[in-house]
Amino acid sequence: MTEASFSLPPATEFAHKAAEKRAAEEERRRQMHEIGDTHRAELIETLLGPQEINVDEVLRRAATLIRSASDQGLNEVLAFRYPCEILADHGRAIVGNDPDWPSSLRGRPLVLFNIWREHLRPLGYGLRAEILDYRNDVPGDAGSFLFWGNSGD
Structure with missing residues (x-):
């Protein structure tokens, strides 16, 4: 050239x-x-902050999520995602599979846990938590999953 x-x-x-x-x-x-x-x-x-949650609305939304997941052949659904910073231990109990992880809940996740305990657990629905992602090598977001059948094992 x-x-x-x-x-x-x-x-x-x-x-x-x-x-x-x-x-x-x-x-x-x-x-x-x-x-x-x-x-x-x-x-x-x-x-x-202060939590004013309509329990009936939460239960309606949970029923919709459960039905939709079940229609897809699933036995669990992510019910709520939240930053680990709002947990009293920043997610350590969840990471460590501590059976007492609910004691670290605060704010809205705690309110929703109590709704599950009062209304959904008696119907046979389980609830488990897991860390969904990490930010700078520390837990970022956690998720609470509703499950039925063998999904929570």
Whole structure:
């Protein structure tokens, strides 16, 4: 090839352009993380705040989730997801499979646990918790699963 058939700027120009692109992407990720942290803090505050929950509505939603999962051949369904920061031990009891994990619940997860204990457990529904994800190598979100049949074993 000859100089007349193509034109290519110096490699340093592309390296600079790539570096600018990476820096812009890193800034976008930092901003998204900051926004996510703000939303997470607001969610935690909401979940730990005063809880006015309509029990009948919770039970209707649970019935809908259970029916839908059962129609799909499932024996369990994620009923509630919440940040581990609202747990008294930040999820340690759940990670350690401590049978006393419910004692770490606070706020809305505790209220929903009590609704399960009073209304759904007598009907044979189980409840288990697990860590759903990790943030910086510590428990991020936990989930409470309703189960029936052998799913909770």
